[in-house]
Amino acid sequence: MQANNPQEVMPAAVDVDLSRPRSRPRRLTGMERFKSWLSSSGWYLIMIVFALITALPFLWTALMSVRPTSANIFQTGRPPQIIPYPGMIGWGDGLSTARREGEYIVLPNSEEAREGRPVGVWRNFEPAMRERIEGTALEPLAFPATTANYHRVWTDVELPRYFLNSIIVAAGVVFLQLLTSSLAAYPLAKMQFAGRDILFYVILSTLIFPEQLTLIPVYIMAVNYLGFVDTLHGLIIPFGANAFGIFLLRQTYQSIPNELIEAARIDGASEFGIWWRILLPLIRPGLATLAIFSFVGSWNNFLWPLLMLRDTSLYTLPVGLAFLEGAFTGNLRTVAAGIVIATVPIIIVFLMFQRHFIKGLAGAVKG
Amino acid sequence: MAMPAYVSNQETLAEGAQRRKRRRLVTAYLFTLPAMSFLIVFLFIPLFAAVYLSFTNYNLLTAPEWVGTHNYSRLFDDPLFWRGLRNSFIYLICTPILIVLSIALAIVVNRPLRGVSAFRALYYIPAVTSIVAIGMIFEFVFAEPAGLINGALLSLGWIERPINFLTHPDSTLISIMFVTVWRGIGFYMIIFLAALQSVPDELYEAAAIDGANKLKQHWYVTIPGIRASIIFVAIISSISALKVFEEIWIMTNATGGLLDSALTLMFYLYRQGFINLELGYASAIAVVFTIITLIFSIANLRFLERNTDAS
Numbered sequence: 001m002q003a004n005n006p007q008e009v010m011p012a013a014v015d016v017d018l019s020r021p022r023s024r025p026r027r028l029t030g031m032e033r034f035k036s037w038l039s040s041s042g043w044y045l046i047m048i049v050f051a052l053i054t055a056l057p058f059l060w061t062a063l064m065s066v067r068p069t070s071a072n073i074f075q076t077g078r079p080p081q082i083i084p085y086p087g088m089i090g091w092g093d094g095l096s097t098a099r100r101e102g103e104y105i106v107l108p109n110s111e112e113a114r115e116g117r118p119v120g121v122w123r124n125f126e127p128a129m130r131e132r133i134e135g136t137a138l139e140p141l142a143f144p145a146t147t148a149n150y151h152r153v154w155t156d157v158e159l160p161r162y163f164l165n166s167i168i169v170a171a172g173v174v175f176l177q178l179l180t181s182s183l184a185a186y187p188l189a190k191m192q193f194a195g196r197d198i199l200f201y202v203i204l205s206t207l208i209f210p211e212q213l214t215l216i217p218v219y220i221m222a223v224n225y226l227g228f229v230d231t232l233h234g235l236i237i238p239f240g241a242n243a244f245g246i247f248l249l250r251q252t253y254q255s256i257p258n259e260l261i262e263a264a265r266i267d268g269a270s271e272f273g274i275w276w277r278i279l280l281p282l283i284r285p286g287l288a289t290l291a292i293f294s295f296v297g298s299w300n301n302f303l304w305p306l307l308m309l310r311d312t313s314l315y316t317l318p319v320g321l322a323f324l325e326g327a328f329t330g331n332l333r334t335v336a337a338g339i340v341i342a343t344v345p346i347i348i349v350f351l352m353f354q355r356h357f358i359k360g361l362a363g364a365v366k367g
Numbered sequence: 368m369a370m371p372a373y374v375s376n377q378e379t380l381a382e383g384a385q386r387r388k389r390r391r392l393v394t395a396y397l398f399t400l401p402a403m404s405f406l407i408v409f410l411f412i413p414l415f416a417a418v419y420l421s422f423t424n425y426n427l428l429t430a431p432e433w434v435g436t437h438n439y440s441r442l443f444d445d446p447l448f449w450r451g452l453r454n455s456f457i458y459l460i461c462t463p464i465l466i467v468l469s470i471a472l473a474i475v476v477n478r479p480l481r482g483v484s485a486f487r488a489l490y491y492i493p494a495v496t497s498i499v500a501i502g503m504i505f506e507f508v509f510a511e512p513a514g515l516i517n518g519a520l521l522s523l524g525w526i527e528r529p530i531n532f533l534t535h536p537d538s539t540l541i542s543i544m545f546v547t548v549w550r551g552i553g554f555y556m557i558i559f560l561a562a563l564q565s566v567p568d569e570l571y572e573a574a575a576i577d578g579a580n581k582l583k584q585h586w587y588v589t590i591p592g593i594r595a596s597i598i599f600v601a602i603i604s605s606i607s608a609l610k611v612f613e614e615i616w617i618m619t620n621a622t623g624g625l626l627d628s629a630l631t632l633m634f635y636l637y638r639q640g641f642i643n644l645e646l647g648y649a650s651a652i653a654v655v656f657t658i659i660t661l662i663f664s665i666a667n668l669r670f671l672e673r674n675t676d677a678s
Binding site: 040043044046047050051053054055056057058060061064072073074075076078079080176179180181183184186187188191192193194196199203206207208209210212213214215216217218219220221223224237238239240241243246271275296299300302303307317318319321322324325332335336339342343346347350351354 | 388398399401402404406408409411412413414416420472475476480483489490491493497504505510513518519522549553606610612613637641649650653656660661
């Protein structure tokens with residue numbers, strides 16, 4: 001079975017350089033600069049409008065996640081409350097005390113903690129902040145933000161565990177796919193043997209079948225024979241090989257000169273030794289592409305874990321997220337906080353590895 | 368007369384070559400063994416099993432019962448199957464919209480403007496965010512009456528009653544399609560950007576000399592220059608439009624929408640297979656589904672092959 005989102009089929013060899021525009025404009029005179037500013041401002045306008053369309057849903061969710069009460073952001077006859085300022089900020093126990101008294105501080109290893117009082121740090125900044133904002137133009141737009149929703153979703157739902165499960169599953173899938181694909185692609189690219197081309201085309205032709213076709217039989221096997229229900233390895237093993245990965249790495253192997261392998265064979269190296277010591281280091285870019293590709297596929301996989309898991313402690317992040325609404329009926333602030341916690345790490349990882357990401361996932365299309 | 372020594376020598380050489388060839392064969396297949404074992408168990412066998420199951424009634428508990436083509440004739444008379452088919456084809460409207468918007472955006476961010484890389488990265492973020500999270504985010508955006516869109520429009524006084532994005536049978540599917548387009552633009556933009564950057568600048572200069580304005584330049588130079596990418600995107604976005612599932616599951620709370628208004632073929636497969644446990648019937652849906660996507664998949668595969676040969 002293959003978890004390939006068709007959007008992600010065919011990662012690639014084309015390197016789009018996101019980090020820098022193709023060419024820098026030359027230095028311009030004052031008037032020219034004004035003219036170019038004028039002409040480029042139209043382009044900026046388009047880009048900003050589209051940036052807003054992209055970012056607003058995320059910002060809206062972030063805004064909801066720090067709301068102190070269930071009151072709506074938009075209320076009739078009032079300006080929207082869209083500017084957060086520090087309100088009840090903190091972590092741990094003692095929130096209700098802090099609501100009454102304005103503050104609750106019991107640090108771990110402190111005397112009070114040793115006496116048995118629950119550990120937590122909360123402080124209500126609202127009164128102090130409100131004084132500053134009062135009377136300014138910002139006042140009608142501002143609201144006191146809180147970390148309480150984050151604390152609640154972090155402790156009430158086992159989000160950290162979902163994270164861990166997702167990481168274990170994704171790591172397992174990436175490891176297996178890299179191993180099986182890099183092993184299988186080597187003879188397909190670099191050895192002459194009977195049946196090679198048939199084997200390759202059989203593997204390649206499986207790409208035309210949607211995973212929906214194999215879903216039901218694999219499900220039956222997983223439930224009736226393999227005991228995959230409520231196990232993490234059951235989320236990994238069905239994705240252990242990837243026809244597309246074999247195809248991708250075969251291409252990478254083909255770019256390695258035959259002389260290199262011949263020379264190693266003459267020196268008496270075994271085929272396995274050649275693969276492990278010489279070829280694997282050389283196909284690292286292809287491996288990185290496949291790794292990113294299978295990681296994102298596994299990280300976002302929803303249907304298979306949904307079918308396999310009943311035990312909530314084994315939920316992966318997407319499944320845990322999907323059931324968040326059930327867990328906090330009506331409390332959308334907490335749900336929003338859960339979404340932020342689940343999304344921000346992957347966005348940070350993306351921004352850190354932007355170039356590799358794009359290279360790995362964008363199409364290899366020669367225009 | 369003694370046999371010349373070299374004859375026997377040649378024989379051992381031939382035998383040696385034979386032996387090496389055999390060893391190479393064994394080695395080659397050993398290398399493919401791990402991948403092939405996974406593929407056989409989780410891909411090849413299930414492919415045939417799916418076709419077999421589509422001719423049976425099966426509910427996981429009792430043995431499959433052969434019913435011939437009954438499942439297929441049942442499909443033919445099943446209004447929900449036709450509903451799913453219709454909705455899946457409606458979903459294909461996403462493809463041309465995605466192509467036009469992402470080409471336009473790619474052209475915009477292909478200009479050497481200051482800070483353009485930050486915009487490109489921002490546009491790509493939805494593509495790496497999980498569909499589940501995005502579906503939930505858009506439930507907040509579409510919420511009534513205080514979601515992002517309804518809240519803003521109501522408080523501006525532009526509408527009097529909230530728009531029923533996900534709570535009216537006529538609008539549910541369109542609202543979900545909007546999310547698919549929203550998520551896809553950045554992804555396909557990157558594909559087109561790569562293609563645009565491979566169109567030689569000289570072609571634009573030549574067109575400009577011939578008196579083509581900017582718009583005409585794009586029509587006569589850009590579009591033909593990125594033709595291959597357009598075909599590629601058309602294929603993969605059509606396939607993913609047919610396969611759409613998560614968005615619908617999340618945004619209709621696993622129901623398929625009011626009055627099954629957002630029921631696609633894939634969602635119907637899920638419902639029959641895993642909710643009603645009609646695994647034989649669901650397999651028949653899967654087979655039909657496969658035949659439909661096959662048209663697109665084969666095009667995709669041929670495209671892939673052609674590009675491999677070229678490189």
